[in-house]
Amino acid sequence: MIVGERKPLAEIAELLEPFRKILVLGCGTCVTVCLAGGEKEAAETASALAMLRKKAGKDTEIDTHTMVRQCEYEFIDEEQDKLANYDAILSLACGVGVQTMTTRLPEKIIMPGLNTTFMGYPLEQGVWTENCLGCGDCELGLTMGICPIARCSKSMLNGPCGGSQDEKCEVSKDVDCAWHLIYERLSKVGMAGRMAVIQPPKNWATSHHGGPRTSVREDVRLENGK
């Protein structure tokens, strides 16, 4: 899922400084699950913001609402009436949601309330970890399910660097060395020989390095894009 973290309140307050009537808009999908931008967080953010603005003597009106998801036009269209009559909307969706909203509702001011951090999963209660970069050319078949692109700090494709020690990455003792994990995994499934195969330079053009990406499925497309 997409993982996010709420921006510091001071930054949110600064973004919303010019506006009086504000809607704090939660998103019911990924960011609800990662406890960053769901209904509960929308309520908390709205009340904290109201308090801050009141203290600063600013005339303010803040409501909250949560949509099923902000990253699809059909959900946005369904709830248009609830989004009307605000000077600004603080979206607690990920960056995808904020931009889908902006594209669909260009007359509205949509401000981001979260920092979209990564694609990952909950490791334990309150801890999320990144494990996919969306490189567009999945290498997991090569490494038997452990991504060297997202989980090796240097995105190496040919084994661990010299900074791998005690199973940890040189960047931090809190980060596992992905190549140590891959080595152990390949050894366990009897494929350690793969470590010897030289992997050629990766084609990064399938990732963001090729520019913003669009995925087209002609077989499910409607005629004339309807």
Next chain:
Amino acid sequence: MKTESNLEKMFNAGHFAVTGELGPPKSANLETTLHHAEEMRNHVDAYNITDNQTAIVRTSSIGVAAHLIQRGMEPVVQMTCRDRNRICLQADLLGAVSFGARNFLCLQGDHGNFGNEGGCKNVYDLDSTQLIHTVKNMRDDGVFIGGDKLDHPLPKIFIGAVANPFADPFEYRALRLAKKIAAGTEFVQTQCIFDLDRFEKWMEQVRELGLHKKVKIMGGVTPIKSVGMARYMQNNVSGMIVPEELIQRIKGAEDKKKEGLKFAVETIQRLQEIEGVHGVHIMAIAWEEVVPEIVESAGLYPRPAVN
């Protein structure tokens, strides 16, 4: 093709090679760096120039290499994958070859977060193995990564890599060297050796795989200047092992610097006894002036002439 690398000739002649490390300054004033180079001129066969080591911005490795060549000294140009994509790495290799650089050491590079530009974008378009293979393909087949041909062939350049016997998983480290050799590596420098027992264990694995016959191995030696420095390397530098008994030995010595130098010399002498070790790379970090003394004490002076 006949090599123009003095370092390669030294190996080919069967001599135990000696290289010294030069760390470029955080300025464009190379006076001190070149002074250090002059100090060890007669004691090393080539100078290894670091490439923004520990991700700290300095004069480029290639920049310093050009100055050395002007002075008749031989550089080993370090090239890390951290700061340059494949376009720039290939272009810089051509540029460096054009002014006479013949030795290239291809490595991954310390992660950018460590340095003085912690907010930088780490490139890592290629990894070290891919860079080694790229240089080999440019030299031997005259092709760039993308498939274009070089307009003119490259001269014989000498391709180096690093190896770290002190990193993990330990049992994979000799195999990792084998992979780098398969990619095109002709000489390697190792991480600083303080734990000789582990180094020897690694060399055993290297010999079992027959790698010592395919590649020239230079052991990395760093003289310990103080207990604080040893302790720092022990606790803060990933991929390094500094045994506690070595720290205690330095600590217990009356003249700690002298003891540090003594250990460095002992290490080099032991390296010369190990089958498959072909040279030493001395990394006297911020203590370059002691290199001649170390080389002489280790019985490696005068340096033999090759042509």
